[in-house]
Amino acid sequence: MPTDKDRVPAARLLFRCLCMEQFIQQCVNALQWGSFYALIALGYTLVYGVLLLINFAHGDVFMVGAYIAFFVSTFLLSASGPELPQGAALALTIPATVILTSTVGVTLERIAYRPLRRKGAHRLYVVITALMCGLILENGNLALLGAGRKALPELLEKQIYTFGSITVTNLKLLVIFTALLVFVFLQAVVTRTRLGMAMRAVSWDKFALPLMGIPLDMVIVFTFALGSGIAGLGGLLFAMSYPVLDPYMGAMTGWKAFIAAVVGGIGDIRGAFAGGFLLAFVEIMVAAFLPSTFRDLFAFSILLIILWKRPTGIFGIPATTKI
Amino acid sequence: MIISVEKLYAGYGRIEALHGISFHVKQGEIVTLIGANGAGKSTTLKALMRLAPPESPSVFGGDIRFRGESILNVEPHNVVDKLKMTLVPEGRRIFGNLTVMENLNLAAWTRKNEDVRKTLDYIFGLFPRLAERAGQRSDTLSGGEQQMLAVGRALMTDCSVLLLDEPSMGLAPVLMYDMFRTLKRLNDAGLTIVVVEQNARLALEVADRGYVLDTGEIVAEGPGAELLGSPEIKEAYLGG
Numbered sequence: 005m006p007t008d009k010d011r012v013p014a015a016r017l018l019f020r021c022l023c024m025e026q027f028i029q030q031c032v033n034a035l036q037w038g039s040f041y042a043l044i045a046l047g048y049t050l051v052y053g054v055l056l057l058i059n060f061a062h063g064d065v066f067m068v069g070a071y072i073a074f075f076v077s078t079f080l081l082s083a084s085g086p087e088l089p090q091g092a093a094l095a096l097t098i099p100a101t102v103i104l105t106s107t108v109g110v111t112l113e114r115i116a117y118r119p120l121r122r123k124g125a126h127r128l129y130v131v132i133t134a135l136m137c138g139l140i141l142e143n144g145n146l147a148l149l150g151a152g153r154k155a156l157p158e159l160l161e162k163q164i165y166t167f168g169s170i171t172v173t174n175l176k177l178l179v180i181f182t183a184l185l186v187f188v189f190l191q192a193v194v195t196r197t198r199l200g201m202a203m204r205a206v207s208w209d210k211f212a213l214p215l216m217g218i219p220l221d222m223v224i225v226f227t228f229a230l231g232s233g234i235a236g237l238g239g240l241l242f243a244m245s246y247p248v249l250d251p252y253m254g255a256m257t258g259w260k261a262f263i264a265a266v267v268g269g270i271g272d273i274r275g276a277f278a279g280g281f282l283l284a285f286v287e288i289m290v291a292a293f294l295p296s297t298f299r300d301l302f303a304f305s306i307l308l309i310i311l312w313k314r315p316t317g318i319f320g321i322p323a324t325t326k327i
Numbered sequence: 328m329i330i331s332v333e334k335l336y337a338g339y340g341r342i343e344a345l346h347g348i349s350f351h352v353k354q355g356e357i358v359t360l361i362g363a364n365g366a367g368k369s370t371t372l373k374a375l376m377r378l379a380p381p382e383s384p385s386v387f388g389g390d391i392r393f394r395g396e397s398i399l400n401v402e403p404h405n406v407v408d409k410l411k412m413t414l415v416p417e418g419r420r421i422f423g424n425l426t427v428m429e430n431l432n433l434a435a436w437t438r439k440n441e442d443v444r445k446t447l448d449y450i451f452g453l454f455p456r457l458a459e460r461a462g463q464r465s466d467t468l469s470g471g472e473q474q475m476l477a478v479g480r481a482l483m484t485d486c487s488v489l490l491l492d493e494p495s496m497g498l499a500p501v502l503m504y505d506m507f508r509t510l511k512r513l514n515d516a517g518l519t520i521v522v523v524e525q526n527a528r529l530a531l532e533v534a535d536r537g538y539v540l541d542t543g544e545i546v547a548e549g550p551g552a553e554l555l556g557s558p559e560i561k562e563a564y565l566g567g
Contacts, residue, residue: 124381201433205422211382212420217407217437217484 025169026292034288035281036176036245039183042280043238044261046190046273047109047231053207053271054227055121057130061112061137063258065232068141069105069239070249071149074156076100081157094159101240102233109232110225112137118221138255145251156247179241183277186234190273193230203227207271267307269320278318283307328395329354329488329519330375330412335389337374344370344384346543352488357510357520359530359551361564362540368523369417371540372490375521376414377403408437412488417496417523419477423466427457430465430476434483442485450479453509471502478509489513491522495529507533527564531555539564 044066051059077097080088116137120130163174194200202223206213213220242257243249260283268279283303290302310318330352338344345367352358360368373383375391377398390397393410407413422430431450435443451458454475460468465476474494481489491510495503503526511533514520524530531537531551539547539560547560554560 122379198433198436201425201429202436204424205433208422208424209420211378212416212422214378214403215376215407215413215416215484216434216480217404217413218433219402219404 029170030288030292031285032170032172032176034285035180036284037288038281038284039179040238040242040245040257040280041261041264041284042183042277043186043234043241044258045265045268045276045280046186047235048262048265049268049270049273049276050190050203050227050231052265054203054224055117055206055210056127057117058134058262058270059112059117059231060131060134060258060262061116061141062109062231062235063254063256063261064138064141065105065109065112065254066235066239066242066258066261067145067249067251067254068108069101069232069236070156070243070253071145071154071239072104072108072236073097073101073240073243074154074249076104077157077159091160097159097240098237101236105236105239106229106233109228109235112232113225113228118224138258142251142255149251151251154249156243156249158247159244175245179245182237182241186237187273187277190230190234194273199223199226263304263307267310267317269317272317272319275317275319282318328352329393330521331392331395332371332375333390333392335371335374335391336387337370337384337389338387339370339381339384343387344543345374347389348540348543348545349389350538350545350548352519352521355514355517355519356535357514357522357533359527359534359537360521360523360540361525361527361530361537361554363564364525365542366540367543368540369492372414372492372521372523375406375490376412377401377406379403407484407486410488411484411486412490413481413484413486414490415477415481415492415494417492419473421465421468421473421476421480423464425465426462427465427468427476428461430480431457431483434480436484438483438485443483446483446485450482453482453512454479470497471499471505474498474502474506478506482513486518488519488521491520493523493525495524495526503529527560528555 044063047062047065048059051057051062077093080093080096084093116133117130120133160175160178165172165174194203202213202218203226205216206220206223210220213223239254261280264279264283265276266279267282268275268277286303286306287299290296291299294302314320328351332348332350334347334349335345336343336347348367348371350358360371362368370384374386376383386399391399393412398406398410401410422433425433431447435446456472457475457479460472465473468476478491478494494506494510498506507529510520510522522530522534531554534551536549537551537554538545539554547554547557549557555565
């Protein structure tokens with residue numbers, strides 16, 4: 005059965021018999037792949053929505069999340085010995101990874117972005133700082149841990165479910181289900197809680213928020229924590245799906261997730277999801293039907309066309325002049 | 328004495344906008360700051376709120392005291408939360424992507440739920456239009472309604488001192504008078520008010536005292552009626 009690793013045979017199969025089941029199989033794969041994009045794109049979109057800052061270090065926060073998951077799970081499995089059931093290790097690794105990765109995001113905000121914000125620095129400087137932060141995370145990791153790749157220990161016993169010729173692993177279901185859960189959770193936070201209301205208010209007018217007695221920095225820290233925590237969760241799930249970690253794993257995936265966020269309409273949570281799944285869908289389908297070297301060419305051409313027709317992205321609305 | 332500003336020098340970056348102004352506001356007063364464009368009126372209010380640069384001024388010298396204590400190191404959200412003073416900013420700056428009700432609820436951030444209901448009823452009593460439009464996105468409101476929301480939102484913070492920056496801006500004359508009548512009502516109910524106005528006549532008519540600012544300095548002060556009667560003020564600020 006074709007999995008993500010061998011899309012080329014899948015492509016040939018599809019060429020020979022373009023049957024529905026193969027298509028559905030690719031859709032499942034696209035949903036999984038899209039979940040990773042969506043989980044990363046959310047962090048871009050949340051921070052942009054609140055601060056109009058494109059946090060280019062975010063892809064590397066995702067990478068750091070995967071490494072944190074690696075260290076936490078390795079530690080848990082070695083410290084506890086064989087008596088710790090596998091499910092328990094996963095159940096502990098998830099919150100630990102989310103919390104630790106959000107600390108990384110919050111630290112970046114504290115030491116890199118906040119001082120610039122205080123000085124009223126131009127956006128360009130902030131973006132360059134973000135790029136530098138990303139490079140520091142990548143190369144800091146390289147310097148600390150070396151170029152050797154790390155393998156995440158198995159945290160979930162693999163189970164394969166078959167429906168006709170379609171196969172789904174429990175891990176794939178976990179990834180897709182988590183992404184959907186995060187979406188529902190975030191929508192609820194942003195639309196129904198006071199803190200979410202404050203986040204939306206900041207995106208409209210940073211100036212007026214303190215006049216309501218709300219500490220601006222607190223809202224910003226919360227936003228970074230939320231975005232980075234979700235990226236950490238994405239990193240963990242990614243590392244579980246493709247258990248080989250390297251310091252540059254966040255770079256390309258991060259860029260693509262950023263593009264997904266823009267295509268979806270940056271600043272909009274639905275947009276991050278729509279963009280993430282759309283990009284993954286195009287990538288997987290191109291790789292399935294055509295030689296996989298065409299993947300990025302086609303994917304980005306399609307995204308370019310979408311942006312050409314809708315420069316604000318799928319869910320984005322053009323900025324209106326405020327009265 | 329609620330607010331006393333002592334020889335305040337403040338400005339943006341290196342440019343000084345206030346050149347050592349001093350004034351005070353007593354409990355229960357309506358005080359107005361009038362003056363031409365660029366006189367430093369808005370700068371003064373933003374300095375009082377301790378809002379952060381670059382959009383708001385940095386203080387270079389002098390002091391701002393609130394009930395006798397210097398507030399130069401107080402953060403703006405604590406000015407609202409602890410000192411119970413807030414600002415209705417120039418241009419209203421309501422959160423247009425939020426509904427009327429969300430704008431009001433957000434401003435109750437620091438408060439307990441039980442008292443919020445009472446304030447809300449009070450605000451809806453002052454501005455029945457806001458109750459009608461509670462579920463509406465606030466950028467769809469008319470200018471007058473937005474100004475009501477801006478004032479209502481400020482009241483939701485449970486402030487005892489209210490600063491207003493150009494509340495009449497962009498309003499039709501009849502709405503302008505309504506707004507000042509409402510301010511008078513709020514003042515009668517115990518609210519201390521500092522209002523910055525381009526429409527000097529209107530402001531001086533309701534104010535207990537007024538200060539006239541000119542390019543960062545206070546050039547005249549006195550009871551509202553007195554300033555209103557002064558020939559120089561008439562000539563310079565009230566259109567002769």
